[in-house]
Structures are given as structure tokens and as C-alpha cells.
Amino acid sequence: MSTSDGTGPGGALHRPIGAHYPDLPGKVAVITGAARGMGAVFARGLAARGVHVVGGDLDGERMSTTADAINDALKSTVDEPGRVVGTAVDVTSAEQHDRLAATALAEFGRLDHWVNNAGIFPFAPAAEISPDQLGGVLRVNVEGVLYGAQAAARHLGPGGAIVNMSSVSATRVRRGRGAYCTSKAAVAHLTESLAVEFGDQGIRVNAIAPGYIDTDMTRWVKEDPVALRHAVDTVPLHRIGSPEEVFGALLFLLSDSARYITGHSIAVDGGSRHV
Structure with missing residues (x-):
């Protein structure tokens, strides 16, 4: 059995995903929230397969450092x-998404994929959710996805792919995460709407819905023994996932192997949505 720290008989689950798709080298992808965490894993994984990446992050200095390191x-x-x-x-900012697209075109002359990864993870009991917290999470997690998809759709051609980051929290209630869960439910439904409308341009739009993944955003789970045990007990695979395992789903959705898949949210959660 795998242990709660994400290791098991097969070794560390943070090892790179081995899949390669021959259609991806030379393509160009934009990834938001790429300075650290899953976004940085996405950027490195795509670049390792010959995909050029424009990574955007609110912390521009850290984003540049991450890009140089990769x-x-x-x-x-x-x-x-x-x-x-x-x-x-x-x-x-809708205008800043347009600048991301312009950067991709200026640097690489094309744009093929867009990954709306940036997000925030606020906490507050439902009775204490403030207007500022609700407005902030909806602006980043929902408006940010919409503006990114709009910017992408202005430049992507047939075969282009947009991937949004939803969450298993879109369908499961988590105490203290009412604002976050609401935002991710909105992302899941927005993904379906975008898939229907952008399908007219031959653009696919899907979402990934991670469960407990080992990132800074969920560090509180690993630091709290009670929360960690609860998390592991509610995951049929009995472990926390790794960003590399989320990347495996992203890689598939961007590839031509998923060319007839659109409007779906793929859960990468160890089966936790069924418990």
C-alpha cells in the first residue's frame, strides 16, 4: 500500500510522467499561475516535450526566475x-491576458494551447465569508478563466485547446471553503459553456478537477495529522496525489489524442469524489 506521503513500493510519485505525444513539439502554450506549484510543473513538463511556454504570474519576478531555472x-x-x-x-485584467497572447505571438509566432491555472484558496466559515473574500475569489478563479479563454479564442485556430483548473470541490462540500467551492463549480459550468460556443471555431475546452494534491495550497493538510488522516481515509487510493499526476491529464487533454473530447471535467482525485 502507498503511504500518506505519496510514496509506495513503486518509488516516489513525484517522478516525471513518461508519456510523449508526437504532435506537441513546436506548439506554443500559455500557462497562468506558472511561477510555482502545479503551474511550474506544467511549464517544465511541456517544455521537456518541446512545447514553448509563456508563463504568467502575479509575481512576475518569481515567474522569470522559474522560467530561467526550467x-x-x-x-x-x-x-x-x-x-x-x-x-x-x-x-x-482582461487586457493583461491579451498581453500574454501577444507575448506568445511575438516570441514564437503562434499560439496553440492555453491553460487557466491561476487560482486562490481562501478559508472562512460560511457565516463569515465577507464581500471582499467572495468578490476576490470570483475575480481570480472565475473571471480569470473567462478572460483567459476569451484571449485564447481570439488567436487559437481549429485544433487549439483550452484547459481550465476546476476542482473536486466543484461537486463536494468542504467546510470553510464555501467561496472556493462556489468558484470552482462556476469554472466547471463555464467550461461547458465555452466548449459549446468555441466549438464553432474548432477549439476544445476542458477542465481538470484535482483532489488532494501535494502543493503549497494544500500544505495545511500535510501539516495537520488529523486533516491528513481524514484526507487519506476519504481517498480510495489512500494517498495524496502529486502535481505530476495532474500534469498527465493536462498532457493528454492538450494532445491530439483528445481531439474529440470537449466540455468535460476530468477528476484527478484518487477516486475521492465517489466517497
């Missing part, structure tokens, strides 16, 4: 890696 690491380990360009972006 580029330096891949130079010595990968033949013909993609290049990662880091820039600042506030996802609550």
Missing part, C-alpha cells in the same frame, strides 16, 4: 526542449 535545467537533460518565457500577469 530553461537551464532542460538544456543539459533534454534534446530540443521548448523555451519558457516568464512574465507578470494579473488574471483579473
